[in-house]
Each structure stands twice: as C-alpha cells, then as structure tokens.
Amino acid sequence: xxxxxxxxxxxxxxxxxxxxxxxxxxxxxxxxxxxxxxxxxxxxxxxxxxxxxxxxxxxxxxxxxxxxxxxxxxxxxxxxxxxxxxxxxxxxxxxxxxxxxxxxxxxxxxxxxxxxxxxxxxxxxxxxxxxxxxxxxxxxxxxxxxxxxxxxxxxxxxxxxxxxxxxxxxxxxxxxxxxxxxxxxxxxxxxxxxxxxxxxxxxxxxxxxxxxxxxxxxxxxxxxxxxxxxxxxxxxxxxxxxxxxxxxxxxxxxxxxxxxxxxxxxxxxxxxxxxxxxxxxxxxxxxxxxxxxxxxxxxxxxxxxxxxxxxxxxxxxxxxxxxxxxxxxxxxxxxxxxxxxxxxxxxxxxxxxxxxxxxxxxxxxxxxxxxxxxxxxxxxxxxxxxxxxxxxxxxxxxxxxxxxxxxxxxxxxxxxxxxxxxxxxxxxxxxxxxxxxxxxxxxxxxxxxxxxxxxxxxxxxxxxxxxxxxxxxxxxxxxxxxxxxxxxxxxxxxxxxxxxxxxxxxxxxxxxxxxxxxxxxxxxxxxxxxxxxxxxxxxxxxxxxxxxxxxxxxxxxxxxxxxxxxxxxxxxxxxxxxxxxxxxxxxxxxxxxxxxxxxxxxxxxxxxxxxxxxxxxxxxxxxxxxxxxxxxxxxxxxxxxxxxxxxxxxxxxxxxxxxxxxxxxxxxxxxxxxxxxxxxxxxxxxxxxxxxxxxxxxxxxxxxxxxx
Amino acid sequence: xxxxxxxxxxxxxxxxxxxxxxxxxxxxxxxxxxxxxxxxxxxxxxxxxxxxxxxxxxxxxxxxxxxxxxxxxxxxxxxxxxxxxxxxxxxxxxxxxxxxxxxxx
Numbered sequence: 001x002x003x004x005x006x007x008x009x010x011x012x013x014x015x016x017x018x019x020x021x022x023x024x025x026x027x028x029x030x031x032x033x034x035x036x037x038x039x040x041x042x043x044x045x046x047x048x049x050x051x052x053x054x055x056x057x058x059x060x061x062x063x064x065x066x067x068x069x070x071x072x073x074x075x076x077x078x079x080x081x082x083x084x085x086x087x088x089x090x091x092x093x094x095x096x097x098x099x100x101x102x103x104x105x106x107x108x109x110x111x112x113x114x115x116x117x118x119x120x121x122x123x124x125x126x127x128x129x130x131x132x133x134x135x136x137x138x139x140x141x142x143x144x145x146x147x148x149x150x151x152x153x154x155x156x157x158x159x160x161x162x163x164x165x166x167x168x169x170x171x172x173x174x175x176x177x178x179x180x181x182x183x184x185x186x187x188x189x190x191x192x193x194x195x196x197x198x199x200x201x202x203x204x205x206x207x208x209x210x211x212x213x214x215x216x217x218x219x220x221x222x223x224x225x226x227x228x229x230x231x232x233x234x235x236x237x238x239x240x241x242x243x244x245x246x247x248x249x250x251x252x253x254x255x256x257x258x259x260x261x262x263x264x265x266x267x268x269x270x271x272x273x274x275x276x277x278x279x280x281x282x283x284x285x286x287x288x289x290x291x292x293x294x295x296x297x298x299x300x301x302x303x304x305x306x307x308x309x310x311x312x313x314x315x316x317x318x319x320x321x322x323x324x325x326x327x328x329x330x331x332x333x334x335x336x337x338x339x340x341x342x343x344x345x346x347x348x349x350x351x352x353x354x355x356x357x358x359x360x361x362x363x364x365x366x367x368x369x370x371x372x373x374x375x376x377x378x379x380x381x382x383x384x385x386x387x388x389x390x391x392x393x394x395x396x397x398x399x400x401x402x403x404x405x406x407x408x409x410x411x412x413x414x415x416x417x418x419x420x421x422x423x424x425x426x427x428x429x430x431x432x433x434x435x436x437x438x439x440x441x442x443x444x445x446x447x448x449x450x451x452x453x454x455x456x457x458x459x460x461x462x463x464x465x466x467x468x469x470x471x472x473x474x475x476x477x478x479x480x481x482x483x484x485x486x487x488x489x490x491x492x493x494x495x496x497x498x499x500x501x502x503x504x505x506x507x508x509x510x511x512x513x514x515x516x517x518x519x520x521x522x523x524x525x526x527x528x529x530x531x532x533x534x535x536x537x538x539x540x541x542x543x544x545x546x547x548x549x550x551x552x553x554x555x556x557x558x559x560x561x562x563x564x565x566x567x568x569x570x571x572x573x574x575x576x577x578x579x580x581x582x583x584x585x586x587x588x589x590x591x592x593x594x595x596x597x598x599x600x601x602x603x604x605x606x607x608x609x610x611x612x613x614x615x616x617x618x619x620x621x622x623x624x625x626x627x628x629x630x631x632x633x634x635x636x637x638x639x640x641x642x643x644x645x646x647x648x649x650x651x652x653x654x655x656x657x658x659x660x661x662x663x664x665x666x667x668x669x670x671x672x673x674x675x676x677x678x679x680x681x682x683x684x685x686x687x688x689x690x691x692x693x694x695x696x697x698x699x700x701x702x703x704x705x706x707x708x
Numbered sequence: 709x710x711x712x713x714x715x716x717x718x719x720x721x722x723x724x725x726x727x728x729x730x731x732x733x734x735x736x737x738x739x740x741x742x743x744x745x746x747x748x749x750x751x752x753x754x755x756x757x758x759x760x761x762x763x764x765x766x767x768x769x770x771x772x773x774x775x776x777x778x779x780x781x782x783x784x785x786x787x788x789x790x791x792x793x794x795x796x797x798x799x800x801x802x803x804x805x806x807x808x809x810x811x812x813x
Binding site for chain 1: 732735736737739744805806808809810811812
C-alpha cells in the first residue's frame with residue numbers, strides 16, 4: 001500500500017498512457033487489438049486502486065486519515081489585492097477517495113473487458129478504446145485531486161469523454177445531437193461550478209481541500225468551520241453562495257432536475273459507455289462532490305435543503321417516467337436519474353455514508369443491468385423495444401439470471417440484494433428529517449420495483465418473441481429483408497451492427513458474460529459492507545471506514561457545534577463517526593421497505609406476466625397520465641419552447657444583423673476600392689510619357705519640399 | 709579687347725543641367741522609342757558632366773571614376789535597350805511608345 005501512496009500518480013497516468021498509445025497507433029497498427037493497451041492500463045490502475053483500498057481497510061485507524069501528495073506545481077496566477085493563487089497537481093487519498101477509485105477503476109476494468117467483446121468489428125474500434133482510457137484518467141483525477149481545480153479538470157475531462165463517446169457513432173444524427181445536448185446542458189451546470197471555485201478562492205484564498213496536510217487551517221474545508229475569522233469582512237456575504245454555485249455543477253453532471261434531460265438521450269452512445277459513464281461512475285461525480293465538500297454544505301443548511309428537495313423531485317420524476325418507457329436502455333436511464341436522486345437526498349439529509357453506500361451498490365447493479373441490455377441488444381440485432389421482444393430466457397439463459405439479480409437489487413428486494421441495504425439507509429436518513437420526504441421516497445421505491453420488474457417480466461419471461469432478424473441471422477434472404485426494413489424504420493434508434501453476430505450462434509460469448517457474472521455477484525454481496533447490525537461482519541463497516549475521511553469528520557464537527565434535530569447517535573452513524581453505542585436498527589422502516597419492494601414486484605408480476613392484456617387495458621384507462629409519463633412530462637418540449645426556440649430566434653436575428661454590420665463594413669471598404677479604381681482608370685493609362693511626367697513632378701515637389 | 713571669362717564650375721554645371729533638361733524635355737515630348745532612348749542617354753551624360761565638374765572642382769577623382777562606370781553601364785544598357793526596341797518593333801511594326809499602352813494592366 002505504501003507503494004501506491006508514494007506513486008499515486010500512476011493511477012491516472014497508466015490509463016492515460018494507454019489511451020495515448022491507442023490514440024497514436026490504434027488506427028494503423030493495433031486495429032482489432034486496440035483493447036489490449038487499455039486492458040493493461042486500466043487493469044493496472046484497478047489493481048493499484050484495490051490494493052490501496054484493501055491496505056487502508058486492513059489498517060487500524062484513529063481519527064482522520066488522509067495522505068496528501070503533491071505531484072508538481074500546476075500553475076500560479078494573480079497577485080495584488082486578492083493574493084496569489086497557487087494550484088498544485090496532487091492527490092488526496094483518504095477512505096472516500098479509495099472507495100471511489102476502486103469503483104471507478106474496478107468497474108471500469110470489467111466494462112473494458114465487456115466492451116472488447118461488444119464492440120468487436122465496429123468502425124473506429126481503436127477510437128472507442130482510446131476514449132475509454134482517457135475517461136478513466138479523467139475520472140481518477142476527479143476523485144483523487146486534492147483541490148477544486150483538479151476536481152474541475154477531471155470534471156471537464158469526463159464531460160469531454162462523455163461527449164466523445166455518446167457521439168461515437170458520428171454518422172448517426174441522433175447520436176451527434178445527443179452528444180451536443182449532453183455537452184451543452186453540462187455547460188450550464190459547470191458554469192455554476194466554475195463560479196463556485198472562483199468564489200471559494202476569492203473568499204478563502206485557496207482552492208485546496210485540506211491544504212498541506214491535516215490539522216492546519218490552510219485548506220478551505222478546514223477553514224469553513226470558523227469561516228467568519230478566515231474570510232475578509234467585505235467578502236463574507238459571498239460565502240453562503242459557494243455551495244449553491246457548486247451544487248449547480250453537481251446537478252448538471254449527475255442529471256438532477258432540471259438539468260436531467262441530457263442523460264436519457266445519452267443512451268445513444270454504445271452500451272458499455274452507458275454502463276460505465278452514464279450509470280456507474282461519471283454521473284455519481286455530483287454525489288462525490290457534495291460528500292467531499294460536506295463541510296461547505298453543512299455550514300449553510302439551506303443549501304442541503306435544496307439538494308434534498310431537488311434529489312427527491314428527481315427521484316419521483318425519473319421513476320414515473322421510467323414507468324412508461326418502452327426502450328430497455330431508456331428505462332434504465334430514467335432509473336439512473338431516479339437513483340441519483342436518492343443519493344442526492346442522502347447527502348442532503350446529512351447521511352453521506354448512505355449516499356456513498358448507495359453509489360457503490362448502484363454502480364454494481366446498474367452497470368450490470370446496462371451490460372445485460374447490451375447482451376440483449378447484441379442478440380436481437382439492436383431491438384430493445386419492450387413491445388417487440390419477450391420471453392428471451394431460452395436464448396439468453398445466463399443473461400436472464402444475472403439480469404434478474406440486477407433487477408432484484410434495483411428493486412431493493414429484501415435481505416439478499418445490496419440495493420436493499422443501501423436504499424433502506426437512505427430512507428432511514430430521510431425519515432429523520434421529514435416524514436414527507438420519507439413517504440415520497442418510499443413511493444418512488446415502490447415505483448422502482450414495479451418498473452424494474454415490468455421490464456424483466458416483459459423481456460425475459462412470457463411467450464417468446466425473438467425478433468426474426470436476429471433469430472435467423474440472415475441465413476435466408478427473407479430474414480435479411482425484414483431486418484433491413486426494421487432498420488429503415490428505426491434509424492434513430494441505436495442499432496447494433498448485424499454482421500458481427502451473424503458469424504456465431506452463441507448469444508452469450510465469454511467476454512460478454514464474465515464481467516456480468518462478476519458484477520452480479522457484487523450486486524448481491526456488496527451490501528454486507530454496511531449492514532445496520534452485526535451479522536458475521538461488523539455493523540456499519542463502510543460507515544466507520546468512511547468516517548475516517550476528514551471530509552466527514554469536519555462536516556460532523558460543524559454539525560455538532562451547530563446542532564441538528566437528528567438524534568446524536570444516529571447523526572454520528574450517518575457520518576460514520578465513532579459513538580458509544582450503535583444507532584438503533586430501524587426495523588419498522590426496514591420491514592416497510594421490504595414490503596414495498598415485494599408489492600412492487602408483485603404488481604409487475606400481475607400486470608406484465610400473468611395478465612398482460614389487463615396491464616395494457618389499465619394503461620389505456622389512464623391514458624392521460626400514461627401519456628404524460630411516456631412523453632417525459634413534456635420537459636423537452638418545454639425547454640424547446642422556452643429556451644431553445646427563443647435562443648434560436650435570437651441566433652437568426654443576429655445572423656440577419658450580421659448582414660447589416662457586414663454591409664456597413666463593406667461600405668467602408670468600398671471607399672479605398674473606389675479611389676483605387678479611379679486612379680487606375682484616370683492616371684494609369686499606359687502612356688510612358690505620362691508616367692515619366694508624374695515621376696518628374698513628384699521629384700520636383702519632393703526637391704522643393706526638401707530644399708526650400 | 710575684352711577677355712573671355714575663364715571657364716569655371718558654373719559653366720560646366722550649366723552645360724550639364726542644360727543637357728539634362730533637354731533630354732528630359734525630349735523624353736517627355738517624343739513618342740519614338742529610339743529618340744526617347746537617346747534622350748535618356750543625353751540626361752545621363754548631363755549628369756556625367758556635372759560629376760566630372762564637381763570632381764575637378766574639389767580636386768579629387770571621385771567624379772571621374774563615377775563617370776567611367778556610368779559610361780560602361782550606359783554602353784551595356786544601350787545594347788540592351790536597342791535590342792529590346794528591335795524586338796518590340798518586330799511585334800508591332802512601329803516604334804511608337806503608345807503602341808504598347810495596353811501594358812498598363
């Protein structure tokens with residue numbers, strides 16, 4: 001472990017090197033082997049991260065744990081009134097970092113393995129893997145950085161990779177539009193983030209979390225406890241805006257209402273990308289940010305209230321929309337939006353351990369679900385419409401099992417899945433703050449269980465409906481014609497190429513299945529790391545581990561001084577701080593969430609497996625509401641009307657004005673042009689004598705001027 | 709019997725200036741390329757006389773040395789210019805400078 005601490009730069013550097021190698025030589029030399037350097041680079045990073053995590057876990061700790069390493073001084077700027085800003089590139093390694101790194105690099109590695117099988121034979125194979133390497137680089141910078149500027153570097157880096165990977169299939173209009181949408185919506189959030197960084201520096205004079213080390217007061221998270229003494233008096237009115245500005249960035253990146261619109265469209269990207277970037281890692285950056293900057297947020301409680309409310313609204317919004325989506329990946333996309341809402345509620349109600357716990361379990365089961373939808377897509381030739389596929393269990397037996405595991409975890413099926421434990425903790429945390437919040441989230445959890453199993457029962461159970469195009473692999477020409485028509489109809493849908501899988505009949509090649517199985521095991525057992533009671537493993541292990549992170553300690557200190565309505569033992573548990581006794585186990589809440597989950601699954605069973613006609617009839621009966629959900633509350637339309645339309649009108653107006661300005665400028669340019677023309681026509685006549693006379697007159701004038 | 713004044717600097721300068729001016733007037737008024745060329749030669753020789761005069765006046769050889777160079781160059785230039793005029797004549801069958809006015813571009 002000390003090796004990793006000393007050479008922490010290797011974790012971002014190795015994937016970056018791999019990406020550079022693939023970027024330079026992928027097109028010409030590596031071609032179909034482009035995944036190898038990325039496997040090596042990301043695999044090494046994953047190995048280092050897990051070594052680091054295990055090392056930190058196995059050591060006995062007292063109090064705060066954090067290792068600061070400065071790699072090099074990145075830049076310094078500004079002077080005079082506001083002082084100089086010195087930004088170092090360096091890492092801050094504490095329990096929170098190590099967990100994030102293990103998730104990012106570990107799941108990232110599994111997904112690069114999956115991607116090698118999934119993307120086989122695609123055009124631009126090398127490009128895809130170069131971007132993946134770059135993504136892991138940026139994401140590890142994001143979670144490792146020891147200051148806000150490093151966080152911002154990673155933040156923008158993952159945004160760039162997200163853009164590049166969503167638009168990977170550049171020839172499809174829908175893909176490039178989705179890529180641009182993702183980038184632009186993120187810009188709105190990132191603007192707030194940038195303002196937040198500037199304000200932090202303006203108020204605290206530093207952007208470093210903990211400065212040169214723990215115990216001092218040269219990092220802004222250390223100063224925030226007594227910010228009144230650290231911030232110059234004339235700047236104090238700005239301090240409370242910092243968390244609000246930073247929060248905007250988190251909302252953008254983590255697809256929270258009202259900036260959630262980009263995430264579902266991002267499903268235009270290849271499925272491994274959806275799994276890695278738009279489910280497991282990048283979109284959780286906002287949760288990481290709020291957990292990391294916890295002190296900054298808890299010092300200004302209004303900001304956390306906003307975070308919790310936005311999270312709850314997003315959770316409900318995502319879950320209700322997911323009820324009526326028919327594209328497999330879109331259901332999962334809205335489910336991701338909804339689950340991210342849960343995590344935001346967790347950090348908002350002073351339960352960051354629960355937020356990070358859910359982040360970890362969600363990374364497992366959502367990556368698993370996305371990858372299984374990738375296998376389905378691979379087998380059905382790009383067909384993901386719930387109404388067109390059914391009963392695939394015979395063709396995809398392993399996928400069915402792992403997908404069932406993922407669905408159970410997402411639905412929060414009691415006891416045996418990781419999702420149950422993490423979601424339960426968030427619900428408990430929410431109940432401490434407000435009953436309304438608890439009820440809202442419970443209803444959302446019910447909807448989650450329902451829509452998850454609606455999808456599972458439709459796709460894997462029931463009468464078989466396997467798209468013909470995929471079933472016969474173009475062996476007869478009829479099947480092929482059908483397929484082409486299918487393609488023509490669904491040009492806007494992401495369509496997996498058909499050539500690659502036409503060569504083999506096994507729908508579940510090892511490269512695709514192995515990562516799925518690992519993730520499925522994770523989705524079942526990861527829950528044990530943070531059980532609310534001792535059962536073989538100690539209770540709240542993850543919480544106590546995370547509690548050594550100075551971010552959590554400092555935030556908890558502020559809360560202790562300020563006081564909250566939450567019971568002290570419970571609060572300490574939610575921040576992973578040591579307490580005299582364990583917080584009491586909330587058996588009632590746990591029982592309720594178990595019942596809710598099973599009820600949701602049961603309802604889905606009735607409406608989507610036992611009697612599908614009844615389910616469809618019910619949807620018809622409530623056509624109005626169903627349509628509202630199906631059209632995503634018309635938010636996209638609203639944005640188009642309210643924002644895109646006027647902006648476009650302004651653009652047209654400016655374009656028209658451009659002609660006017662341009663005309664004026666041309667008019668000015670016409671004066672010398674006309675003068676030149678006049679001289680050419682009158683004086684430059686081609687008569688030698690004329691030129692000679694001009695020269696002589698000129699000479700005479702010159703001489704007269706010089707001599708007289 | 710009145711004695712003629714001794715020939716001094718002014719006289720030489722007057723001759724030089726006169727030659728230069730006559731050449732200039734000729735260059736501006738004539739359209740025949742050969743005559744125009746001769747006129748430029750005359751302007752050149754006017755300058756050469758002036759140079760020699762100043763050289764003698766100041767008691768050094770710089771003027772004469774310059775003139776030798778000017779004569780050499782004038783010889784080379786004369787052969788070139790005449791050659792050009794012959795070519796131009798072949799093209800248009802006259803030596804009128806106005807025949808080439810379309811070269812104004």
